[in-house]
Amino acid sequence: METTGKVIKCKAAVMWEVGKPLSVEEIEVAPPKANEVRIKIVATSICRSDEHVQHGTLIGVKLPIILGHEGAGIVESVGEGVTSVKPGDKVIPLYNPQCRECRGCTDPGANVCHKNDIGGKISQMADNTSRFTCKGQQIYHFLQTSTFSEYTVVDEINVAKIHDDVPLDEACLIGCGFTTGYGSAVKVAKVTPGSTCAVFGLGGIGLSVIIGCKVAGAARIIAIDINTDKFAKAIELGATECINPKDCEEPIHELLAKTTEGGVHYSFECIGNPDVMMSAFLSSYPGSGVTVIIGAAPLLSQLPLNPLLLLGGRTLKGAIFGGFRGKDDVSQLASDLISEKFKVDGLISHKLSFDEINKGFDLLRKGESIRTILHF
Numbered sequence: 307m308e309t310t311g312k313v314i315k316c317k318a319a320v321m322w323e324v325g326k327p328l329s330v331e332e333i334e335v336a337p338p339k340a341n342e343v344r345i346k347i348v349a350t351s352i353c354r355s356d357e358h359v360q361h362g363t364l365i366g367v368k369l370p371i372i373l374g375h376e377g378a379g380i381v382e383s384v385g386e387g388v389t390s391v392k393p394g395d396k397v398i399p400l401y402n403p404q405c406r407e408c409r410g411c412t413d414p415g416a417n418v419c420h421k422n423d424i425g426g427k428i429s430q431m432a433d434n435t436s437r438f439t440c441k442g443q444q445i446y447h448f449l450q451t452s453t454f455s456e457y458t459v460v461d462e463i464n465v466a467k468i469h470d471d472v473p474l475d476e477a478c479l480i481g482c483g484f485t486t487g488y489g490s491a492v493k494v495a496k497v498t499p500g501s502t503c504a505v506f507g508l509g510g511i512g513l514s515v516i517i518g519c520k521v522a523g524a525a526r527i528i529a530i531d532i533n534t535d536k537f538a539k540a541i542e543l544g545a546t547e548c549i550n551p552k553d554c555e556e557p558i559h560e561l562l563a564k565t566t567e568g569g570v571h572y573s574f575e576c577i578g579n580p581d582v583m584m585s586a587f588l589s590s591y592p593g594s595g596v597t598v599i600i601g602a603a604p605l606l607s608q609l610p611l612n613p614l615l616l617l618g619g620r621t622l623k624g625a626i627f628g629g630f631r632g633k634d635d636v637s638q639l640a641s642d643l644i645s646e647k648f649k650v651d652g653l654i655s656h657k658l659s660f661d662e663i664n665k666g667f668d669l670l671r672k673g674e675s676i677r678t679i680l681h682f
């Protein structure tokens with residue numbers, strides 16, 4: 307390509323300050339170094355985790371930074387030594403890399419690669435430099451992906467090649483929201499046919515859990531949210547009943563115990579609220595229930611858990627990225643999308659131009675959107 311080896315000037319949303327709207331700027335993106343890949347992002351979507359960070363409620367990030375970790379695009383150029391993707395390939399950037407060497411990549415029960423930057427400690431490329439500059443200043447990378455930029459550079463371990471037929475709008479959702487929720491049901495909880503599931507929180511993550519529970523053959527999928535506007539979509543995607551905890555006279559776990567012969571088989575927390583995590587846990591059947599924590603709780607929060615509650619045989623677990631590995635599983639999920647094992651288009655509530663990114667954040671904050679896709 308004519309841009310190969312050159313600095314590219316393009317559009318990106320820069321976070322200069324926490325809590326302030328992102329600023330759409332022209333930035334410079336350096337060419338990929340050895341083992342790196344420069345990607346033209348075609349579509350990117352806004353996950354609640356981006357909003358937590360933008361709002362300053364999750365991890366403290368380095369500034370200025372380019373957020374965004376749900377995206378899809380086309381490889382523009384590759385650095386020396388890259389073999390798994392080539393220019394022109396459709397790809398999904400991965401915040402959960404796959405180096406294939408560390409314990410996280412080789413232990414069959416694990417999925418989080420040790421080369422991840424999920425806590426934001428590095429916020430740069432592996433050689434501790436950035437590929438982004440704006441107004442003469444270095445800009446940090448976010449979650450090794452920074453998809454709120456028309457061009458981004460990632461390490462080869464942070465990119466998955468996908469089938470040419472996958473629509474990039476839908477591919478974006480495989481980069482986080484869909485994969486996280488779906489995998490939490492089918493891979494982490496291992497929902498069984500005929501079971502009863504309770505899903506707390508009906509955003510992009512919770513709705514994807516519902517899709518997973520349905521694919522796994524759950525008989526009852528109880529969808530729970532304080533925003534009743536979310537119920538129609540939950541039913542459309544497979545929920546069999548919806549409950550607003552605010553309408554209940556008793557605590558939700560007591561109501562669920564009564565209506566599910568003592569508790570649900572599987573419960574999922576998809577919000578990031580420690581109180582709801584306890585409700586989800588207490589809603590599970592004391593003899594064998596499984597609860598999966600997916601929501602990202604505020605940094606210093608704690609669960610007030612009486613250990614006796616575990617002795618009957620309950621399991622409380624958590625997962626990142628739905629228990630899936632980066633490169634291999636993402637490529638496979640993209641292929642499963644083409645073979646219609648599941649559909650993800652129902653998760654796309656809005657499409658905006660990239661310049662309207664702050665409107666996208668507002669829609670999420672107001673509870674009006676599931677996933678907003680931004681196009682450059």
Ligand code: CND
Pocket residue numbers: 353354355358482483486506507508509510511512530531532533536551576577578579582599600601602603625626627628673675676
């Ligand atoms: P989003 O904000 O779209 O959805 C949350 C839903 O929860 C909304 O529909 C709310 O109305 C609902 N809600 C809020 N409070 C309550 C309550 N007290 N009771 C019932 N419902 C409530 O978020 P999202 O779906 O994009 O993300 C959900 C969480 O998952 C969030 O914390 C995000 O940071 C986290 C996450 C985790 C992972 C992972 O790998 N573990 C990956 N991505 C996101």
Ligand code: ZN
Pocket residue numbers: 403404405406407408409410411418419420421
């Ligand atoms: Zn690894």
